[in-house]
Amino acid sequence: MSNNWKKIKIYRSLLPIAWLYGAGVRLRNFLFDKGILRQHTFPVPVICIGNLTVGGTGKTPHTEYLIRLLRPEYQVAVLSRGYKRKSKGFVLGNPETPIEEIGDEPYQMLHKFPDIYVAVDEKRCEGIRFLTDGHTAPGTRVILLDDAFQHRYVKAGVNILLTDYNRLITRDRLLPAGRLREPVDGKNRADMILISKCPSTLTKEEQAEVRREIAPKQSQLLFFTTLAYGRLQALFVSSPERKLESIGPDEHILLLTGIASPAPLIEKLSGYTSHVIPLTFPDHHAFDANDMQRIQTAFEKLREGKRLIITTEKDAARLIGHPDIAPELTPYIYVLPVEVSFLNEEERIMFNQNITDYVRENSRNSSLSEG
Known part of the structure; x- marks a missing residue:
């Protein structure tokens, strides 16, 4: 300690x-x-x-x-303030709601658990009143x-x-x-x-x-509690899931994160290969075209052959619909899910x-x- x-x-x-x-x-x-x-x-x-x-x-x-x-x-409802969203007031998410309206973490939960309600409101009392009014989110x-x-x-x-x-x-x-x-x-x-x-x-x-x-x-x-990492999942293409144990010592990884504490993830992946290159952004970072170019440049510097990009579920929510992501990168991008144990x-x-x-x-x- x-x-x-x-x-x-x-x-x-x-x-x-x-x-x-x-x-x-x-x-x-x-x-x-x-x-x-x-x-x-x-x-x-x-x-x-x-x-x-x-x-x-x-x-x-x-x-x-x-x-x-x-x-x-x-029937579960999650209410968040929707940090860094571009909307105001109460928003109840649906499958078509863009990430900008509810924020990255609510967007992640909305698509991960489509059978629950996910809403945002900076005034939590008002948000709860909407969720419990009997018709906005029936059955909560x-x-x-x-x-x-x-x-x-x-x-x-x-x-x-x-x-x-x-x-x-x-x-x-x-x-x-x-x-x-x-x-x-x-x-x-x-x-x-x-x-x-x-x-x-x-x-x-x-x-x-x-x-x-x-x-x-x-x-x-x-x-x-501790964090238990799941299997790597391809973000853009249809590919089999990969166990972390499948990462070999000669595999080169670009670890792309925009979270508060990437250190545990870096440590975890470094247990499989010494070739982990972190590319870190601030928590809840909104990727722009320049960031996409940085990602592409960093990936191109990796040794050709056994290389991939690993990112978090929260970052994946901001990448999945990004208009500036290079198409040649998409087959290499994998998401690492995490659960509590x-x-x-x-x-x-x-x-x-x-x-x-x-x-x-x-x-x-x-x-x-x-x-």
């Missing part, structure tokens, strides 16, 4: 500004805690998935885990709020807080000195705390050390049971109320 501390960049010269920022956030939370700023409840189960930090903690894979858990029994029985831990106007029934194992909230600092959106004691609002992106080899002793450091309240549940089977069972019990009880109450 001590090595992780060295990896966290803290801009100590900005700590005075961070203190002022923290004072403003504490005042806002105080107003909510005292009921001066009003929270709203809704007639359907609402589950919030969020974090205390900016940057990737794995919210989308965890949201997708909840979708897979709940959609066999319930549970709403998943993506990245809404700080959106306290909604009083969720279950608050799930994620913290990256490689950058624990207890070792971070407030913006702009660090990446914390609010003070660490904001974790006390969570019902469940998930330590995400853990090494799959994390021992019980190391887990106990993390648990002591996070110090959850007696009423809070704490779980450890719990380190401990007993924790997976407990997590699933708590979520399904909450939804079952409150969904039944909602049905009785409507009746």
Whole structure:
């Protein structure tokens, strides 16, 4: 654990500004805690998935885990703000909705799970009202709020807080000195705390050390999750899926990412070949024609023969319909899916049971109320 501390960049010269920022956030939370700023409840189960930090903690894979858990029994709706979208207000996605109207992560979930509702609205209360009005998204029985831990106007029934194992909230600092959106004691609002992106080899002793450091309240549940990578899938052409183990040591890979934390992916692929060339862009980056030229140039520098481009599901959503992508690159572009896996089977069972019990009880109450 001590090595992780060295990896966290803290801009100590900005700590005075961070203190002022923290004072403003504490005042806002105080107003909510005292009921001066009003929270709203809704007639359907609402589950919030969020974090205390900016940057990737794995919210989308965890949201997708909840979708897979709940959609066999319930009509699920996901509500996001639609970061960097070009539209305003409430938008309910459909198969023809362009990525610019809802954002890359909602677009990814919409096409990955066509049997659920995916909507965006910067005002989450308004978005929930649309989803529960009986005709905009008929049959909705549970709403998943993506990245809404700080959106306290909604009083969720279950608050799930994620913290990256490689950058624990207890070792971070407030913006702009660090990446914390609010003070660490904001974790006390969570019902469940998930330590995400853990090494799959994390021992019980190391887990106990993390648990002591996070110090959850007696009423809070704490779980450890890791990322499990699936098979490589061709993005543009019809080709068989490939196991990661099929990557040979002489294969040259251009790793194309526009995500917050590409380091785990680089490390994963480097375990199969030493010829991994990262081409990284900012999180949620909107690729333009110049970026497409950069990608083509970088790919052409790879050794001819055994070479391919690997990208993430989120980046694939921005590439699939891009007008400037070079046609000669499309046969080489593969997507690497990622899912959440719990380190401990007993924790997976407990997590699933708590979520399904909450939804079952409150969904039944909602049905009785409507009746």
